[in-house]
Amino acid sequence: MADARNVLPDPEPGQDELVDALVENAFMTMAALTRIGAEHDMSLTQLRVLGILRDRRVRITVLADFLGLDKSTMTGLVGRAEKRGLLQRAPNPDDGRAVDVFVTEAGAALIDRARAQVDRELAPRIDELTPAEQRRLQSLLQRMRPAH
Amino acid sequence: MADARNVLPDPEPGQDELVDALVENAFMTMAALTRIGAEHDMSLTQLRVLGILRDRRVRITVLADFLGLDKSTMTGLVGRAEKRGLLQRAPNPDDGRAVDVFVTEAGAALIDRARAQVDRELAPRIDELTPAEQRRLQSLLQRMRPAH
């Protein structure tokens, strides 16, 4: 099954190794998220929407801005998730033009389950490090975040 | 323009902070890759294909397996990139069924430019750390990689 011809050959080593490590790590993490999303018939974006709404109630435009998507794209994403009973729309009481979105119980349960799965998926990778190293990694990653 | 209503409110803090940091970092990195890809009218996947082929010549199935995509998806991806002159197909000399794929000069130039852009995009984040911390971060990320 694991034929030698079917394995990607190594390239020559490069120099931007930290960038490479960040990118590779990002792909690994996104692959886990994508796989877990797929188990629930959810795209990465839908999973993200649910995660954002887990503890918030926001209008469509806020979601679109945060995700860097067009309003019209959000209409579709929200519509499909609403049809599955994972979230709901309601008119904003303060602005007649706006529509608030929030998770249903089913949506909250799904995202909680998905989050637990993500923890379990990433555990083997994280456990390659000692607890002290884990704390150091967390601290370094947090310091790299865009300014707050 | 930056209306308070348009900013995502903070949730309550959670406990799985290392997982959160990894996921957040992955989204930040992917956002940079996606943005740079878009500047070249390339999807993240197309950018990745070009990156993989930068220093390799492989058959369609190897690409599909590595990316976790179906063969038929690869046909489309390769076809569109080929039509744009970024890569080329050629029959595999050893296996009459197989098709090798490799980048053209234009494709190599594009991926090199994109990589330089990625370095520049991530530099401000990386520069939040001292050189010693950067080395430590790289080492920690590399140790988290799936077994070799």
Added chain:
DNA sequence: TATTGTTATACTCTATAACTATA
């Protein structure tokens, strides 16, 4: 006039199933 959201449209990405050619 500007903003919020939806609709119509079009293209890319993706998988499944059926097919051809080769092994």
Added chain:
DNA sequence: TATAGTTATAGAGTATAACAATA
């Protein structure tokens, strides 16, 4: 029989443009 790749088809994700309702 099994594998490599393509084609046909269908659904999701995405953006642009035009629109209605509200501010």
